[in-house]
Amino acid sequence: MIIRKSPSEIEIMREAGRVTARALRLVGEAAKVGISTAELDAIAEQVIRDAGAAPAFKGYHGFPATICASLNNEVVHGIPVWARRLKDGDILSVDVGAIVDGYYGDSAMTFAVGTVSVDARRLLDVTMQSLQSGISKCVEGMRLYDVSHAVQTVAEGAGFSVVRDYVGHGIGRAMHEEPQVPNFGQAGKGPTLKEGMVLAIEPMINAGGHAVRSLDDGWTVVTDDGSLSAHFEHTVAVGLDGPTILTLE
Ligand code: MG
Numbered sequence: 001m002i003i004r005k006s007p008s009e010i011e012i013m014r015e016a017g018r019v020t021a022r023a024l025r026l027v028g029e030a031a032k033v034g035i036s037t038a039e040l041d042a043i044a045e046q047v048i049r050d051a052g053a054a055p056a057f058k059g060y061h062g063f064p065a066t067i068c069a070s071l072n073n074e075v076v077h078g079i080p081v082w083a084r085r086l087k088d089g090d091i092l093s094v095d096v097g098a099i100v101d102g103y104y105g106d107s108a109m110t111f112a113v114g115t116v117s118v119d120a121r122r123l124l125d126v127t128m129q130s131l132q133s134g135i136s137k138c139v140e141g142m143r144l145y146d147v148s149h150a151v152q153t154v155a156e157g158a159g160f161s162v163v164r165d166y167v168g169h170g171i172g173r174a175m176h177e178e179p180q181v182p183n184f185g186q187a188g189k190g191p192t193l194k195e196g197m198v199l200a201i202e203p204m205i206n207a208g209g210h211a212v213r214s215l216d217d218g219w220t221v222v223t224d225d226g227s228l229s230a231h232f233e234h235t236v237a238v239g240l241d242g243p244t245i246l247t248l249e
């Protein structure tokens with residue numbers, strides 16, 4: 001069942017989203033050559049706790065940190081490490097969530113560290129555009145896979161591939177609610193979107209093939225062919241007249 005949220009619930013989710021967005025922005029500002037991914041994690045946790053919120057990922061199925069920090073060919077779920085320092089030309093995907101009054105915010109962004117290759121820059125731009133295209137479909141009366149199809153069309157139109165094994169999700173009083181939100185699908189299919197549904201839309205786009213695999217740490221997901229991967233995510237409320245992005249400051 002897809003749980004619809006009342007306007008007052010969405011207001012709380014907007015606050016969770018605001019805290020999430022602030023943490024992501026400050027991590028992005030700190031993501032310079034030489035800083036370690038665990039230092040970035042500490043920044044995110046401080047921002048979230050200073051706001052009186054709680055990190056959504058820490059302890060989730062045993063995940064040890066506040067952010068997922070996934071570098072270059074890592075797709076999602078990378079674990080922050082003190083000894084792992086950013087290098088010029090890296091791309092770093094950061095995924096973060098916060099809980100306010102029992103409601104979740106969830107957002108991700110891939111940052112360019114120093115000067116990145118033209119190909120990497122294009123992957124980031126296209127992945128961001130694919131997210132925006134998906135968000136634009138979050139209007140009452142559209143179908144769920146209109147969102148999926150919009151993401152897929154932008155990503156594949158640019159020659160990139162869409163990760164199949166991980167998807168977006170409904171979000172609310174749990175981080176992962178129904179429905180699953182794949183980043184590929186047939187337009188005009190799937191459940192009809194209604195006002196008050198809240199979706200975490202999160203394209204994971206690979207420069208090479210779509211296949212991914214997990215590392216032995218049990219968390220980190222990497223591209224099977226070693227190609228670069230990018231990840232952008234917003235928590236979005238479906239509205240009568242248009243979408244409302246909740247993970248903005
Ligand atoms: Mg996320």
Ligand code: MG
Nearest residue numbers: 106200202233
């Ligand atoms: Mg998510």
